[in-house]
Structures are given as C-alpha cells and as structure tokens.
Amino acid sequence: MNSSLPFCIFFLFVISACIKVSLADCDNLQDICPTAPGKRTIFINGFPCKDPATINASDFRSSKVSRAGDTDNFFGSAVNIVTAEEFIGLNTLGLSISRTDLAVDGLVPPHSHPRASEMFFVSKGLVVAGFIDTKNQLFQKILSEGDVFVFPRGLLHFCLNIGFEAASAFSVHNGQNPGMVSINGAMFQPDIKMVDRLKKTLLSLSKLEVNRFENLTLPWF
Numbered sequence: 001m002n003s004s005l006p007f008c009i010f011f012l013f014v015i016s017a018c019i020k021v022s023l024a025d026c027d028n029l030q031d032i033c034p035t036a037p038g039k040r041t042i043f044i045n046g047f048p049c050k051d052p053a054t055i056n057a058s059d060f061r062s063s064k065v066s067r068a069g070d071t072d073n074f075f076g077s078a079v080n081i082v083t084a085e086e087f088i089g090l091n092t093l094g095l096s097i098s099r100t101d102l103a104v105d106g107l108v109p110p111h112s113h114p115r116a117s118e119m120f121f122v123s124k125g126l127v128v129a130g131f132i133d134t135k136n137q138l139f140q141k142i143l144s145e146g147d148v149f150v151f152p153r154g155l156l157h158f159c160l161n162i163g164f165e166a167a168s169a170f171s172v173h174n175g176q177n178p179g180m181v182s183i184n185g186a187m188f189q190p191d192i193k194m195v196d197r198l199k200k201t202l203l204s205l206s207k208l209e210v211n212r213f214e215n216l217t218l219p220w221f
Helices: 005-023 192-207
Strands: 077-082 096-102 107-112 118-124 127-132 138-143 148-151 156-161 167-173
Touching: 077 107, 096 107, 096 156, 107 192, 118 127, 127 148, 127 192, 138 148, 138 192, 156 192
Parallel strands: none
Antiparallel strands: 077 096, 096 167, 107 156, 118 148, 118 167, 127 138, 127 156
16 A cells, blocks of 8 residues: 555645635634724725724614615616725624615616625515526515515626615625626616616516526626
8 A cells, every 4th residue: 555645635634624714704803893994004804903992882883774875867776885894893794784775667787796695675665686596597586575585695686676666675795895796887888778678577577476487588788
C-alpha cells in the first residue's frame, strides 16, 4: 500500500473543511454592532461598529419604511430597500428590510437580489407575485392582505398590482446588503408596449390558478 495515501486523504479532508468554513456566514463576535457614523476611512465586508459606549435603543429603531414611496413613474411602483447603512442596528445581523408600493396596475419588473432571499408580506391590496427558476419555470400566486411569498436568492422575481386600489408590501431579506439587479435597467430601455404585454401576460396566467408553469417565455424589456 502506498504510504502517502493516508497523508493525501488527510490533506483532502483539511482542504474540504477549510472550504466549508470559508463559504459559511460569519457568526457575530458580540451581541450588537450598530454601524459607526461618519465617513468611512476603511473598507471591509460590512461596516465598522459604533463605539459601544454610545449605543442606545434608538439605534435599533427605524422609520425608513413608514411612508409610501412615489409611484408616479413609468412602472407605477416604488421599492425602498433599507440596509445597515441606513438602519445602523442591522449591522452584522444578516438582515435588511424593504417596502414596495404599487399604484393601480403598478408593476415591479423582473429583478433579482444576488446576496439574499426575500420574504414578501402584503399589507394592503391584491398582488400577483412570482419568480422564475433556472429551468425557466414560473412560480406565481395571487396574494391578498396578510399573505406572504418567498423569493429565493438570486432568482428573477416580480409583483403586479391587480386590485382596484393602491397596494403595499413589506419585505425582510436574509442579507445585510441584498443588492438589486434589474434586467430593464441594465440592458434595455423601458417600452410602454412591452410593459403592457408583460402585465397582460402575468394577469392572464394568474387567472388560470396554476401554481407552476414550465418552459414559459415572458416578454422582457
């Protein structure tokens, strides 16, 4: 038997363990770590902590999502994502929040969050929400007040107001800075005809009351 075989097995085990550790999220090293105020002079994966002697209860309260966003725009929607940079008490907790407001027929076009999944809670109105997986399968549902829908990390998702009044939703993201990648913003200029086609397609699919559509092609921008 080759004498180097046990060493190779041990080496592979160590490498596997190191990879597993490096891919895991870091645990907190302290109970709380609100973001330090002022201009950043060092750049790290996150934000420096505030002086512990100055931490108070106000650091863990925010009114950033208390007011409706401005939906007087092309899509009739507004999305306000609040991260640890604006809500300092979120720092190191692996969380962020957001508010979505939709005018009648308002649409949040397909987009993704590369660094977080999203739990979407409808607080007002009637909304179609869905996502598309890597097999080009569409999963969507009609949500009413009090319903919750989950958008998996990195997958394209959207929501459309199909009610007769403005709609609002609040979200929690399991990432301190979820990021946002929008297809229309990165590659195409919005076109009113294309937006109307997408709205009509989503609305017609919602009336079928099917939970899953395979090999579906949606009109993009």
